[in-house]
Structures are given as structure tokens and as C-alpha cells.
Amino acid sequence: MGATGRAAIFFGSGKPFKLIEYPVLDPGPGEVLARLDYTSICGSDVHYWRGEDPVMEDLAANGLLLGHETVGHVERLGSGVTTDSAGQPLAEGDPIVFAYFRPCGRCRACTQGRVNACETVMGGLLRPPSEPPHFVGAFADYYHLRRGQYVLKLPDGMTPEHGISANCAAAQSWMGLLRGGVGPGERVVVQGAGGLGLYAVAAAKRMGAGQVVAVDAMADRLAAATALGADATVDVTEFGDPAGRVDRVRELTGGGADVVLEVAGVPGVVDEGVRMLARGGRYIEMGQITRGSDVFQVPALALLMRNISLVGVALYDPQILRDVVGMLGDLRADPVITRLGSGHRYPLEDIDAAFADAVANRSAERPVLDLAQGGPA
Ligand SMILES: [Zn+2]
Ligand SMILES: [Zn+2]
CATH class of the missing domain: 3.40.50.720 (NAD(P)-binding Rossmann-like Domain)
Structure with a gap:
């Protein structure tokens, strides 16, 4: 199809992000291609950015696509995908949130119902963005959801702005x-x-x-x-x-x-x-x-x-996203909840400034990358 999208690649602490264009691949069977609207800078991103995690710092030498607190809409559905993970009909253009990790469903923790303790739950986040499907993190225009990754359509009346912190904070x-x-x-x-x-x-x-x-x-x-x-x-x-x-x-x-x-x-x-x-x-x-x-x-x-x-406690059972989105929907007019999702907006090319802001600014609102700015239509 020839389309490309931007991804801001992290090469380690103290180095600027590098914007790289990758081809946008069609989602395979069971997969979903999301066009991202907003990605916030989470506290864990800041720790990696400061080089406080030696494991991530090593991985970053080859380039990592970070970013996980995100909201977007369906760009394309892979074959066989007709509903979200809660069984609601899902179509192109629908606003969605999704779990940024995927429990395997087969390891001991998963089979015992403690899916956030899955042995390989974070594996998908650390794939090299240089290899297909490229869009494996959310500091990017697109995100390629894997088969079985939990995705939830936002209910009527909720815009992506209302779901901005749903899948992490x-x-x-x-x-x-x-x-x-x-x-x-x-x-x-x-x-x-x-x-x-x-x-x-x-x-x-x-x-x-x-x-x-x-x-x-x-x-x-x-x-x-x-x-x-x-x-x-x-x-x-x-x-x-x-x-x-x-x-x-x-x-x-x-x-x-x-x-x-x-x-x-x-x-x-x-x-x-x-x-x-x-x-x-x-x-x-x-x-x-x-x-x-x-x-x-x-x-x-x-x-x-x-x-x-x-x-x-680390991560969460993706099934709770339904309750979380329900709470955020009911509180969408609440001034504090609104303010928490109203952190300063940066275009993706200003991601370095957004991180500097996240470090300097002690307010509870996280800086937000507005991915519509400067991105593909
Ligand atoms: Zn987070
Ligand atoms: Zn597992």
C-alpha cells in the first residue's frame, strides 16, 4: 500500500529521539492496526529516558520504540476481527483503547488467572522497531496490535481525549x-x-x-x-x-x-x-x-x-479496562479528571521537549504527544 508513519526511536539516555519513517503494514489475521491520537509520557518512560534501568539502556543501543499510555482509533482490521475484546462490534474509525501488553494465556501465571504476572507479558514491547511490524510502541503514528491483544471500543459519548490515561495510570x-x-x-x-x-x-x-x-x-x-x-x-x-x-x-x-x-x-x-x-x-x-x-x-x-x-502489583488484567473506561466515561465532565488528561500537547517531533517537561514539571498532568499534528491524514 506504500503508506508510511513516523516513530520516535529511543537510543539511550542523553541521546535525542530519532524520528524514523516505517512502512505501515496491513494487519494480519486477528490483528488490528490503530492510528494513534494521543500518547502520554508515563513515569516509567521517564525512568528509561534518564537511563535508570540498565536492561532498557542496553536494549536501547539498537533502538527502542517506547510509549504505552495511548489512545487511538481503528485504522484497519485484520481478517476475522469483527468485535472488540468485550464482544462489541468494531469497525474502522472506532475510537479504542488497548492493553499495551499481551499475556500469553499458557504459562503458569496465566493459567492460574494471574495474567498480569505472565512470564512473557512484556515481550511484545521490546521488539526491535526496525523489523516488521515496526509499530510496536506508542511514540508513533500507528500501533500494530497483535492477535489476542485486548482492545476495547470507547462507548458513545467518549472521545479519545476522555480515554487518554485509561490504559496505564x-x-x-x-x-x-x-x-x-x-x-x-x-x-x-x-x-x-x-x-x-x-x-x-x-x-x-x-x-x-x-x-x-x-x-x-x-x-x-x-x-x-x-x-x-x-x-x-x-x-x-x-x-x-x-x-x-x-x-x-x-x-x-x-x-x-x-x-x-x-x-x-x-x-x-x-x-x-x-x-x-x-x-x-x-x-x-x-x-x-x-x-x-x-x-x-x-x-x-x-x-x-x-x-x-x-x-x-505491576501491570493489570486487561479485562478491567471495561470498568476503568466506564469510570472515565462517567467522570468525563469532572474537572480533576479532565485536567489530568489535559497535560501540555506536543507534536511528535518535539518529543525531546516533552520529556524535558515531564522531568521538570511536578504537576499530576502528564505531557501528551498529539499525534494528529504533523502525522499522516
Ligand atoms: Zn505507564
Ligand atoms: Zn502467560
């Missing part, structure tokens, strides 16, 4: 709470009210949590958490030491939380987060993604004597 927060088993009436503490934490506040309320407490050091983030339904906030700067914060949370929750979700990304908060739990509580570790500066200490007795569960 919003879904990840939802998965953390799901693994924490948040049930109706439970008391939930969210450590860190950045992008992930704010979606977690909204998700916890939607799951029926009886009380949600947000903990952060920035007043505007705490105000946003309150606007999204947090019942109480704890401003870290008002309490000089962790013990003061623990006391405050235990007071607010009447003896401790049922679930604490860590999305602050600072190892020092884990110990105090565990102490914020009631007996039998669940601690969900999701925020420490920097290799080497991820080590925390928790006294074993603080866990075992009080029957605390400590659970690590």
Missing part, C-alpha cells in the same frame, strides 16, 4: 485496589496523590470504599483528591515525622486502614504505610519503579503479629 490504579480486595465500606489510604493516586481515589470511591484518605506533600494535589471524593487528607508537611502521620491516619480511620496503596514512589513511605493499617490490613506496593533506589525496610513483626499482607 487509570487501569494501574484500579488494579492495585483490586489486588487489595477493596470492598464496600472499607477504609483506604492512598500514599501519593499524583496521577496514579488521584485515579486511585476516584476508583476506590467507585468500588464502594467507605473512607478514602489521601496523603501527599502538595496542597494542590490534596485539594484535587478532595474534589474527587477523598473523605480526608493528610498533608505530609504538617507532620514532622512519620509517627505523626501514622497517628493522624489511625485517628482518622478509627484504628487503621483496611488497604494502603503506595503510589508515592518513595521507599521511605512503606514502613509508615504499613503502620497505617489496621490488623489484617493489606499493603499494596506499586510505586517503586526505579531499580536501585527501591529498597525499603519493614520490621517483620509489624507484618506478622498484625497479620498484614504485603502485595506487589
Whole structure:
């Protein structure tokens, strides 16, 4: 067919991205070719960009196509694809979100239902973009979904703008709470009210949590958490030491939380987060993604004597995207949710500036690559 699309290739920390044109291949049987509308710069992208992950840094020497928090529409359907992964009719032009990874369905974790722990779940992301189908990451005009990769049509009334954080920040927060088993009436503490934490506040309320407490050091983030339904906030700067914060949370929750979700990304908060739990509580570790500066200490007795569960969560079960999109659709007029998806827009050729912005800017909104600008029609 002769069409080409742009991809911004990463060659390692400190090096500029290189825009390369690749041929756009027709999707094979069971595959979907997406034309991307927006891709945000996620915290994990920033870690790779800064060279904080030696494995990724090695792979980048040959060129990597990063980018995964993305939304787009169907460009072409491969043969046999007539519906999305939820069984809804799917046609060219439909706005879609998709899981940026694909559980294999056959390994032990997959067959036991823990698909986000699949042994090869990330394999698809690290394929060399120089080889077909080229569009294996989302800092590009197109994305080539593999057979079986979860794809969901956005419901009527939802535009790609509304789904901008669905497949990473919003879904990840939802998965953390799901693994924490948040049930109706439970008391939930969210450590860190950045992008992930704010979606977690909204998700916890939607799951029926009886009380949600947000903990952060920035007043505007705490105000946003309150606007999204947090019942109480704890401003870290008002309490000089962790013990003061623990006391405050235990007071607010009447003896401790049922679930604490860590999305602050600072190892020092884990110990105090565990102490914020009631007996039998669940601690969900999701925020420490920097290799080497991820080590925390928790006294074993603080866990075992009080029957605390400590659970690590990465990625999510793609099936939850339906619930996540439902939440984002219902909240599409919410000012905080709208603001989270309204980070500064950059054309793909300005991706280096977008990354610099992501590093310098501490607001919860992620910079967004607007792939309609300068891309193929
Ligand atoms: Zn992400
Ligand atoms: Zn698997």
C-alpha cells in the first residue's frame, strides 16, 4: 500500500529521539492496526529516558520504540476481527483503547488467572522497531496490535481525549485496589496523590470504599483528591515525622486502614504505610519503579503479629479496562479528571521537549504527544 508513519526511536539516555519513517503494514489475521491520537509520557518512560534501568539502556543501543499510555482509533482490521475484546462490534474509525501488553494465556501465571504476572507479558514491547511490524510502541503514528491483544471500543459519548490515561495510570490504579480486595465500606489510604493516586481515589470511591484518605506533600494535589471524593487528607508537611502521620491516619480511620496503596514512589513511605493499617490490613506496593533506589525496610513483626499482607502489583488484567473506561466515561465532565488528561500537547517531533517537561514539571498532568499534528491524514 506504500503508506508510511513516523516513530520516535529511543537510543539511550542523553541521546535525542530519532524520528524514523516505517512502512505501515496491513494487519494480519486477528490483528488490528490503530492510528494513534494521543500518547502520554508515563513515569516509567521517564525512568528509561534518564537511563535508570540498565536492561532498557542496553536494549536501547539498537533502538527502542517506547510509549504505552495511548489512545487511538481503528485504522484497519485484520481478517476475522469483527468485535472488540468485550464482544462489541468494531469497525474502522472506532475510537479504542488497548492493553499495551499481551499475556500469553499458557504459562503458569496465566493459567492460574494471574495474567498480569505472565512470564512473557512484556515481550511484545521490546521488539526491535526496525523489523516488521515496526509499530510496536506508542511514540508513533500507528500501533500494530497483535492477535489476542485486548482492545476495547470507547462507548458513545467518549472521545479519545476522555480515554487518554485509561490504559496505564487509570487501569494501574484500579488494579492495585483490586489486588487489595477493596470492598464496600472499607477504609483506604492512598500514599501519593499524583496521577496514579488521584485515579486511585476516584476508583476506590467507585468500588464502594467507605473512607478514602489521601496523603501527599502538595496542597494542590490534596485539594484535587478532595474534589474527587477523598473523605480526608493528610498533608505530609504538617507532620514532622512519620509517627505523626501514622497517628493522624489511625485517628482518622478509627484504628487503621483496611488497604494502603503506595503510589508515592518513595521507599521511605512503606514502613509508615504499613503502620497505617489496621490488623489484617493489606499493603499494596506499586510505586517503586526505579531499580536501585527501591529498597525499603519493614520490621517483620509489624507484618506478622498484625497479620498484614504485603502485595506487589505491576501491570493489570486487561479485562478491567471495561470498568476503568466506564469510570472515565462517567467522570468525563469532572474537572480533576479532565485536567489530568489535559497535560501540555506536543507534536511528535518535539518529543525531546516533552520529556524535558515531564522531568521538570511536578504537576499530576502528564505531557501528551498529539499525534494528529504533523502525522499522516
Ligand atoms: Zn505507564
Ligand atoms: Zn502467560
